[in-house]
Amino acid sequence: MIIRKYRSSDCKELIALFYNTVHMVNAKDYTKEQLDAWATGQVDMENWNQSLLEHYSIVALDDGMIVGFGDIDKIGYLDRLFVHADYQRKGVATAICNQLEQVIQGNIVTHASITARPFFEKRGYQVIKEQQVERQGIFLTNFVMEKAR
Numbered sequence: 001m002i003i004r005k006y007r008s009s010d011c012k013e014l015i016a017l018f019y020n021t022v023h024m025v026n027a028k029d030y031t032k033e034q035l036d037a038w039a040t041g042q043v044d045m046e047n048w049n050q051s052l053l054e055h056y057s058i059v060a061l062d063d064g065m066i067v068g069f070g071d072i073d074k075i076g077y078l079d080r081l082f083v084h085a086d087y088q089r090k091g092v093a094t095a096i097c098n099q100l101e102q103v104i105q106g107n108i109v110t111h112a113s114i115t116a117r118p119f120f121e122k123r124g125y126q127v128i129k130e131q132q133v134e135r136q137g138i139f140l141t142n143f144v145m146e147k148a149r
Contacts, residue, residue, distance in 0.1 A: 003095055006057035006069065011049045013066050014059070017084055018043075024085040029114035030140060037138035055079060056103045060092050068092040072100040078110040093119060101147070108147045113140075120145050 006014075022039035030038070057071035060083075068083035070093075078100060083092045101108060109128075112120045117127070125145040132139040 001092065001095060002061045003058050003099055004061070006052050006059055006071070008049050008053065010059055010066060011045055011052065014069050015043045015045060015048060017066060017069065018080070018082050021082045021085055025088060026113055026115045034138055034140050037135040038140055056100065058096060058099055060096055062087065068096055070096040070100050072104060072108070076104040076106055076108045078108055081116070097123060107149055110145050112143045112145050114142070117143050117145070123147065
């Protein structure tokens with residue numbers, strides 16, 4: 001597995017990975033209606049690319065295929081962390097997180113899905129609060145989590 005910095009040419013592949021991961025991996029914790037509201041398949045590629053360029057963003061590759069990605073902003077908000085459904089529990093998220101966390105000196109905050117919460121807890125993140133996030137009139141549960149450093 002190779003981890004490298006994000007490139008604009010990765011954006012389309014990342015959007016597809018995000019959609020597929022949400023609909024396959026998160027399906028055990030969210031309803032179809034919630035999954036459809038979370039990952040609609042209609043992403044503004046320019047906005048995603050701009051956000052990924054502004055953050056410290058990395059991708060994980062296996063045999064040239066992107067199998068995961070993550071990003072963190074300058075103040076320690078870990079925004080996205082998604083791993084291909086076929087690469088779950090193979091150390092991809094851990095490798096990505098290890099690199100993302102190294103670029104921040106202070107505390108790190110993320111909004112973890114029900115599915116991702118155990119992963120972050122194993123890394124030392126604490127739940128600050130459970131919240132309901134509204135997407136297209138549909139509510140999804142997630143957790144504001146923080147890793148104190």
